[in-house]
Amino acid sequence: SAHRRTPYVGAICADAASGRVLYTDNADAEAYPASVTKLMTLFLVLEDVRAERYGLDSLVEATPDVNRCEASWIGIKAGESMTVRDLCLALMVESANDAAIVLAVNSSGSFDDFVAKMNSRAAELGMTRTRYYNPNGLPPNAAKKYPWKSFNVSTAGDQLKLALAILKMPEVLEFT
Secondary structure, X not given: OOOOOOOOOOEEEEOOOOOOEEEEEOOOOOEOOHHHHHHHHHHHHHHXXXXXXXXXXXXXXXXXXXXXXXXXXXXXXXXXXXXHHHHHHHHHHHOOHHHXXXXXXXXXXXXXXXXXXXXXXXXXXXXXXXXOOOOOOOOOOHHHOOOOOOOOEEOHXXXXXXXXXXXXXXXXXXXX
16 A cells, blocks of 8 residues: 655644743654745845835835746746735735745845845744745755755744744734
């Protein structure tokens, strides 16, 4: 008989208001967060908006970096523009990999600078087992298209730290 492997690695559940952990199972096991990566991207964009670096209604133009992705996407091309709000909606509702890249480059000026910002913010949040290589969670070297060297890695416990931080921003509920 065929043996099907489950992708399950670990879990954690907490009360969002208090942060009190209600259930945990292997919460420090490293795994690939895939598109859950986009929560950190959204978090950093919303921090930018709170710091008034730009607004949700600001228009953002896609740079050629947008070509560093594949489906799922919204199909924005270099030179085209969308608002930060619409890019955030695409990021969270469509899981749009291209929206993640456009938001990242807009936030930090370059793809690599945004990834550095992701890792720095993760460290500040105590996400000690998390390493980011891109803002969308795509695997490395798919069709040789992506320059990053590895998969993003995190744990359920680290993702709880991010979730508790992002839930302190009620505006996140517009996108989730």
